[in-house]
Structures are given as structure tokens and as C-alpha cells.
Amino acid sequence: xxxxxxxxxxxxxxTVAAYVVLGGVxxxxxxxxxxxxxxxxxxxxxxxxxxxxxxxxxxxxxAGLVAxxxxxxxxxxxxxxxxxxxxxxxxxxxxxxxxxxxxPPELRELAMAVDDLAExxxxxxxxxxxxxxxxxxxxxxxxxxxxxLMAELAVAVIVCNVDGQILLYNAAARSVLDDEAVVGxxxxxxxxxxxxxxxxxxxRIKDGSSSHxxxxxxxxxxxxxxVATLQGADQAVTGFVLLLEDLTDRINLSTRRDELLRELxxxxxxxxxxxxxxIETVVDYPDMEPEERQQFVGIVREExxxxxxxxxxxxxxxxxxxxxxxxxxxxxxxDLLAVVAGALQRADAVTVSVLPPTEALWVxxxxxxxxxxxxxxxxxxxxxxxxxxxxxxxxxxxxxAQLEAAWAGEGPDAEEFQTWLDEQITGGAAPSVRExxxxxxGEVWSGNASGAAPHxxxxxxxxxxxxxxxxxxxxxxxxxxxxxxxxxxDQPAESLAWQDxxxxxxxxxxxxxxxxxxxxTGGDEIISVGAVRVVNGRLLRRESFERLVDPQRRVPAGSxxxxxxTAEMLKGQPTIxxxxxxxxxxxxxxxxxxxxxxxxxxxxxxxxxxxxxxFTQPVLDTLLLDAAVHPDHEEHSLEAIAxxxxxxxxxxxxxxxxxxxxxxxxxxxxxxLQQRGIRTLGGAVEASRATLHARLDQSMYNR
Amino acid sequence: MAGKVLIVDDEPNIVxxxxxxxxxxxxxxSVARDGDEALLEVERFRPxxxxxxxxxxxxxxxxxxxxxxSSGWADLKIVLLTAKGRExxxxxxxxxxxxxxxTKPFSTAxxxxxxxxxxxxGG
Numbered sequence: 001x002x003x004x005x006x007x008x009x010x011x012x013x014x015t016v017a018a019y020v021v022l023g024g025v026x027x028x029x030x031x032x033x034x035x036x037x038x039x040x041x042x043x044x045x046x047x048x049x050x051x052x053x054x055x056x057x058x059x060x061x062x063a064g065l066v067a068x069x070x071x072x073x074x075x076x077x078x079x080x081x082x083x084x085x086x087x088x089x090x091x092x093x094x095x096x097x098x099x100x101x102x103x104p105p106e107l108r109e110l111a112m113a114v115d116d117l118a119e120x121x122x123x124x125x126x127x128x129x130x131x132x133x134x135x136x137x138x139x140x141x142x143x144x145x146x147x148x149l150m151a152e153l154a155v156a157v158i159v160c161n162v163d164g165q166i167l168l169y170n171a172a173a174r175s176v177l178d179d180e181a182v183v184g185x186x187x188x189x190x191x192x193x194x195x196x197x198x199x200x201x202x203x204r205i206k207d208g209s210s211s212h213x214x215x216x217x218x219x220x221x222x223x224x225x226x227v228a229t230l231q232g233a234d235q236a237v238t239g240f241v242l243l244l245e246d247l248t249d250r251i252n253l254s255t256r257r258d259e260l261l262r263e264l265x266x267x268x269x270x271x272x273x274x275x276x277x278x279i280e281t282v283v284d285y286p287d288m289e290p291e292e293r294q295q296f297v298g299i300v301r302e303e304x305x306x307x308x309x310x311x312x313x314x315x316x317x318x319x320x321x322x323x324x325x326x327x328x329x330x331x332x333x334x335d336l337l338a339v340v341a342g343a344l345q346r347a348d349a350v351t352v353s354v355l356p357p358t359e360a361l362w363v364x365x366x367x368x369x370x371x372x373x374x375x376x377x378x379x380x381x382x383x384x385x386x387x388x389x390x391x392x393x394x395x396x397x398x399x400x401a402q403l404e405a406a407w408a409g410e411g412p413d414a415e416e417f418q419t420w421l422d423e424q425i426t427g428g429a430a431p432s433v434r435e436x437x438x439x440x441x442g443e444v445w446s447g448n449a450s451g452a453a454p455h456x457x458x459x460x461x462x463x464x465x466x467x468x469x470x471x472x473x474x475x476x477x478x479x480x481x482x483x484x485x486x487x488x489x490d491q492p493a494e495s496l497a498w499q500d501x502x503x504x505x506x507x508x509x510x511x512x513x514x515x516x517x518x519x520x521t522g523g524d525e526i527i528s529v530g531a532v533r534v535v536n537g538r539l540l541r542r543e544s545f546e547r548l549v550d551p552q553r554r555v556p557a558g559s560x561x562x563x564x565x566t567a568e569m570l571k572g573q574p575t576i577x578x579x580x581x582x583x584x585x586x587x588x589x590x591x592x593x594x595x596x597x598x599x600x601x602x603x604x605x606x607x608x609x610x611x612x613x614x615f616t617q618p619v620l621d622t623l624l625l626d627a628a629v630h631p632d633h634e635e636h637s638l639e640a641i642a643x644x645x646x647x648x649x650x651x652x653x654x655x656x657x658x659x660x661x662x663x664x665x666x667x668x669x670x671x672x673l674q675q676r677g678i679r680t681l682g683g684a685v686e687a688s689r690a691t692l693h694a695r696l697d698q699s700m701y702n703r
Numbered sequence: 704m705a706g707k708v709l710i711v712d713d714e715p716n717i718v719x720x721x722x723x724x725x726x727x728x729x730x731x732x733s734v735a736r737d738g739d740e741a742l743l744e745v746e747r748f749r750p751x752x753x754x755x756x757x758x759x760x761x762x763x764x765x766x767x768x769x770x771x772x773s774s775g776w777a778d779l780k781i782v783l784l785t786a787k788g789r790e791x792x793x794x795x796x797x798x799x800x801x802x803x804x805x806t807k808p809f810s811t812a813x814x815x816x817x818x819x820x821x822x823x824x825g826g
Contacts (some may be wrong), residue, residue, distance in 0.1 A: 308808035459791045602802040
């Protein structure tokens with residue numbers, strides 16, 4: 001019935017009526033020819049008398065017929081058209097739209113059948129969506145697990161894609177490579193390992209194993225890099241895993257140890273030589289004068305003293321070095337007690353109570369081994385002396401941490417205790433308690449000196465607080481770091497020109513400066529730079545940059561009122577000649593973003609000649625972008641935009657605080673720009689330029 | 704000042720010097736060559752002070768020290784004398800009841816000072 005629209009429907013109805021009329025005429029003619037002549041006479045007289053009425057009736061009947069037919073056809077076809085439109089709606093826009101059930105019964109059934117079909121399709125799609133969601137959830141969980149694992153690892157790990165972009169790194173990597181311009185998500189691994197060297201390492205990898213290369217960073221840090229490849233489904237290499245080890249300390253250590261050993265042997269030989277010569281002379285020449293003899297005896301005395309001092313010095317130094325060489329992990333005193341208590345409770349031989357340490361102390365130990373050693377002794381105490389409950393405590397004892405397990409009742413027999421120390425710790429190929437303690441350079445004993453409760457004490461190596469805070473593993477710190485972004489795996493290589501690249505995939509450095517005043521050409525200077533990176537649509541708060549700068553001039557009290565930075569705080573800080581190159585390295589290969597950034601750029605540009613640094617990358621201004629997105633608002637201060645976009649403002653008026661707020665604002669602006677069809681950097685720059693002109697026209701461009 | 708000093712060391716060469724020094728300083732001396740002998744000799748000789756070497760066969764100096772303290776010899780002065788010079792060992796020695804810890808090599812004058820100070824009732 002597809003052709004029966006509008007006029008066609010009426011033509012069809014008229015045709016039907018014409019056939020009916022024709023049928024009537026033919027029927028009348030047949031009847032007429034079958035009549036006798038007198039009958040025809042009667043008939044024609046009757047008709048003739050009623051002619052106008054008959055004609056009108058016939059015309060009305062035909063018209064009614066036409067209308068009826070047209071109506072019937074129209075009803076079917078319009079219902080069918082509505083059904084089609086509805087079905088399209090279900091197909092393209094709203095899968096749960098219900099079809100209209102009015103219209104002729106056949107079409108109602110059709111509508112119900114289509115509804116059923118739509119329902120089934122909805123269910124099927126729902127299942128698929130659920131499966132996808134579940135799979136994504138699993139993936140996300142695995143990634144989080146991996147990231148958490150990585151973060152806790154004491155080994156420095158960096159994962160990058162084939163283009164060398166860093167996708168993941170852990171705290172240990174950050175502490176080994178102590179430079180925010182080198183380690184960061186989306187940064188190039190080739191800033192750490194030379195491209196050719198990495199290629200060389202990859203070439204040497206055989207059968208899914210890994211290979212080593214050694215490299216130097218900034219010409220001073222010696223790194224050993226272990227490289228393994230990541231493979232995709234089709235065996236193609238999709239990325240690399242790099243394990244980094246800082247050999248600098250180890251090399252220095254072994255150099256120093258070699259020196260010590262040499263000093264010891266040479267010094268010992270020299271002194272022994274003098275002693276031997278003096279003594280043999282005295283013995284061989286018994287008739288020498290008393291003064292001569294006195295001289296030789298003096299030599300023996302002096303040289304033996306020197307030997308003693310030398311040994312003493314060697315012992316002091318070598319224990320310092322040996323202590324640092326052994327690779328235990330640092331653990332807080334309270335955490336060590338918790339680990340030991342946990343192990344004792346699991347062994348279920350004794351009940352444990354823990355006295356919390358009264359002072360913060362860190363020890364460098366293999367906490368697992370120590371816990372098992374104490375567990376072994378606790379088991380023996382339980383069996384042999386009937387100890388049921390232990391009280392654990394830890395405290396400083398000279399240069400060591402003294403871990404004590406005390407109990408009420410009898411102490412063990414001293415000789416028997418010695419035999420416990422030499423037993424293999426139960427379970428597995430374990431060393432003895434004595435071996436564990438010796439490995440730590442510690443001591444262990446049991447006693448009840450000065451009438452105290454019997455106890456077991458272990459001396460363990462202390463580490464000085466603040467020695468290497470980054471390498472410390474604090475148990476219970478489960479804060480998942482921002483150290484990974486697997487989205488970068490899928491990022492295309494940087495082949496596009498800046499302006500054609502999408503806003504979402506670019507990396508940005510959002511920054512702010514604090515200055516001594518508003519007039520850079522009139523002698524005002526930068527006193528603080530704060531910056532944070534945006535990579536793959538995320539603000540990386542942990543990868544921030546923050547420096548105070550000695551402006552080498554007075555800091556006006558008026559400016560201190562704004563940023564809170566006093567001349568006192570700037571004393572001893574680096575000058576702009578050091579900070580600007582560091583910032584340039586931090587911001588390399590990213591788009592610069594700031595609020596009213598023209599102001600900051602003026603300060604930076606003025607320093608380009610003296611520092612030799614050039615900022616050639618594109619620059620975006622959140623003030624202009626906001627004006628492009630919200631042309632009807634007049635207020636475009638950072639506070640106003642933040643409030644409008646729902647960004648919480650914390651710690652403003654420090655350079656880093658403002659950079660963080662600007663970063664959050666920028667991310668939201670990017671979303672709004674994208675909704676307005678501005679998707680590329682070129683588009684954003686163009687929109688900024690247009691608003692800048694509009695604003696200049698209105699003379700509203702003020703800071 | 705008179706007093707009795709027991710010298711416990713398995714190294715005869717150092718015993719010679721120690722005994723000579725103690726006698727010259729006016730002390731009555733006796734010698735034991737290992738830990739077990741030392742425990743017996745303390746009971747027999749009843750010294751005021753023991754010069755006790757840590758590294759000895761059978762029963763080491765720490766153990767002798769602990770044994771003496773736990774068997775009622777609370778006032779007996781004990782000087783641990785050893786080539787073991789690590790700080791952990793010093794801490795352990797003092798924790799087990801020694802009054803002083805002297806590391807070999809030592810200055811003879813310092814040792815005599817330490818002994819005199821302890822016997823004079825100093826800490």
C-alpha cells in the first residue's frame with residue numbers, strides 16, 4: 001500500500017466507485033434488455049417521474065462510497081506509517097519506546113510482535129553491557145592491584161610503551177631517579193635510558209627473559225637497568241618493563257671498602273715491620289746501652305698503639321659500611337612489633353601483648369626472618385619452661401634497637417638457651433636463630449638481670465630517621481598512588497602537528513608564579529614557581545613542581561600580603577638562573593596552561609635571554625577559555641570560574657596551590673570545549689584568540 | 704689497695720701480662736683457662752673482681768657472667784675483656800651483668816684504672 005498516499009488514495013477510491021457505477025449501469029442495461037416493451041414503458045415512466053431524486057441519490061451513494069473506501073485505506077496506511085516511524089525510533093533512538101496500539105487489529109498484532117522483538121533485543125543488549133561492565137571492572141581491579149603491588153615494591157620499576165612513554169612507575173623509581181623532570185607519566189623513558197641503549201638491550205633479550213644495561217644519569221648517577229618486553233596478543237612488542245638499580249652507592253661502597261682493606265694491610269705491615277725489627281734488634285744485641293734499648297722499646301710501644309688505633313678505625317668504618325650493604329627493608333618499631341606479634345599469634349603457642357614504643361624508631365631488618373626467629377624461641381620457651389604469654393616491647397639501646405619479649409615465671413637454662421639458638425628454625429630450609437641475628441649484625445640473649453622479669457632480648461640495627469625516607473615501606477599506608485596510566489598504551493605516536501592534536505590526548509603543564517609585583521619590565525621578579533602536569537585527562541598531583549626563587553631584590557610588604565612569602569623564606573633559595581632551566585625541563589613537550597597566563601609568560605620571556613631557556617610550546621589561558629565557554633559571564637577570575645565549575649579551592653595564593661586549582665578548572669573547561677565541538681588544540685587556540693579580541697574591544701582585559 | 708682478682712682467658716700470652724700487672728698493682732691473683740674452670744675457681748678463690756675473656760671454648764664469657772649473676776654473685780665485679788668490639792656485643796655484655804667492657808687491644812694503664820675504680824666502689 002506504499003503508493004497510497006494523499007491523492008493516490010482518492011484516485012483509488014474514485015476508481016472503485018467508477019467500477020461500482022459501471023457495474024450498476026451494466027446491470028441496469030441487462031435488466032432493461034430482458035423487459036417486454038410494455039414493461040419498459042411502465043419503467044421509463046416511473047423513472048422519468050423520479051429522475052432528479054434518483055440522480056441525486058446515485059451521486060450521493062457514489063460519493064459516500066468513495067469517501068468510505070478512501071477512509072478505510074487511509075486508516076490502514078496511516079497506522080502502518082506510524083508503526084514504521086515508531087519502529088525506527090526503537091531501532092535508532094529509544095530502545096524502550098512502546099509502539100502505539102491503536103489502529104486496525106491486524107496492525108495491532110504487528111505492533112505487539114515488534115514490541116516483543118524490541119524487548120528481546122533490549123535484553124540481549126543489557127546482557128552484553130553487563131558483561132562489558134564486569135570485564136572492565138575486573139580489568140580495573142587488576143590494574144589497581146598491579147599498581148598497588150608496584151607501589152609497595154622496594155625495587156624501582158618503570159613500565160613504558162613502545163614509543164618510550166612512561167605508563168607506570170613506583171615510589172622506589174621516584175626515589176632512585178630524584179628528578180621530577182625525568183620521571184612522570186607520559187614522559188619519555190629516553191630521558192633516562194638512551195634510545196640506542198634500550199634498543200641494544202631489547203635486541204639481546206632472548207626467549208622472554210630480560211637483559212641488563214648500565215647507564216649514567218646526569219653524568220653522575222650510575223644506573224643498572226634490567227629490561228624485559230611486554231607482548232601483545234600477536235606477539236608484537238607493546239612496551240617495556242625496566243627495573244632500575246642505583247649502583248652509585250654500591251660502587252662507592254666497594255671502592256671505600258677496598259681502600260680500607262688496603263690501608264689495613266699496608267698499615268699493619270708497616271707497623272709489624274717496625275715492631276719486629278725493634279724486638280729482634282733488642283734480642284740480638286743484649287749488650288746495647290740502656291738508652292738505646294729504651295729507644296727500641298719505645299718504638300714497640302708506639303707501633304703497637306698505632307696498630308690498635310688502626311684496627312679500631314677499620315672496625316668502626318667497616319661496620320658502618322657493612323650495615324648499609326645488607327639489603328633488609330626499613331620498618332618502624334611499632335610495625336616490627338606488629339609483624340612479630342602477628343606471627344606469634346598465628347603460631348598459637350603463646351598469647352601476646354604489645355607495649356607501644358614510647359619513641360619513634362626505625363630498624364633495618366628482614367622482619368619475616370626476625371619474626372620467625374622469635375617465634376622459634378617462643379615455641380621452645382612454651383615447651384621447656386611453660387611460658388604462655390609474652391609481652392613485646394622495643395626501645396633504643398645505644399646505637400641499636402632492643403626488641404624484648406618478657407614473661408612472668410622462670411627463665412630458661414642458659415646452656416639450653418644456647419642450643420635453641422643453633423637449632424634450625426622450624427619449617428622449611430631456614431637458618432638458625434643465631435644466623436638470623438648475625439646477619440643483622442645483632443645480638444640475642446635471655447636473662448633476668450637485676451631481678452627483672454625473665455626476658456628475651458634482640459639487638460637489631462637502627463637506622464637514623466630521615467636517612468632515606470623515600471625507600472621506607474610503611475605498613476598500612478595503602479594510599480594508591482597516581483603512578484600509572486595504562487591509557488597511554490593506546491596513545492598514538494606523536495606524529496601530528498600541535499594544532500591538530502586532540503585536547504584530550506595532549507600533556508599540559510599547568511603553572512603559576514608569584515612575583516614581587518606586577519611590573520616585570522620595571523624590575524619585579526619571580527619568587528615562586530608552582531606547576532602540575534595533566535596527562536591523558538588527569539591532573540597528576542604527585543608530579544608537581546614547586547620552587548621558591550631568590551629574587552635578588554627586596555620583597556615589598558604589599559606583595560608579601562598577597563602570597564605570604566617573606567624575604568626570610570627566600571634566603572638561600574636558588575636564583576631564577578637555576579629554577580627556570582629546571583622548570584623548562586619539567587615542562588618540556590607539554591602545552592603550557594595558566595590563568596591570565598600572559599602575565600606569567602611576560603616574566604618568563606624576560607628571563608629567556610639571561611637563562612638561555614626558551615619556551616616555544618603552545619600556551620593556553622584558562623581565563624580566555626572560560627570566556628569562550630561562558631561568553632555571557634563577566635567575571636572570569638580564578639575564584640569565580642572555580643566556583644562556577646564546582647572546583648574546590650584549597651591553598652590558594654601559593655604558586656602550586658593556584659596551579660592545582662587552575663589545573664582542575666582547565667580539565668573542566670576542556671570538557672565544555674569538547675561539548676561545543678572544539679576538540680583540537682588549534683580550535684582552542686582559535687577560540688581563545690577570538691575571545692581575546694572581543695575582550696580587548698570591550699577594554700575589559702584586566703588582571 | 705688489696706683485693707683478689709681472677710683472670711679468665713684461654714690465651715696464655717695475655718694471661719702473663721695480666722697476672723704481672725695485677726700483682727704489681729697489689730692484687731692477689733688466680734687464673735682460669737675456660738668458662739667451666741672459671742665458675743669453679745670463683746667458688747674456691749672467692750675473688751673481688753674477675754677479668755673475663757668473652758671468646759672461650761665450651762662456655763663463653765657472656766654465659767659465665769650470666770651464670771655468676773644468677774647464682775648469687777651480685778657484688779662480684781666483672782670486667783669483660785674481649786677482641787669482640789662491636790657495640791651490640793658491649794650492650795649485650797652490660798645487659799648480662801658485666802660492670803665494664805674492655806676491648807683488646809687495651810692500654811694497660813687504662814685497665815688498671817678501671818679495676819681500681821671498680822674495687823673502690825665506683826660504677
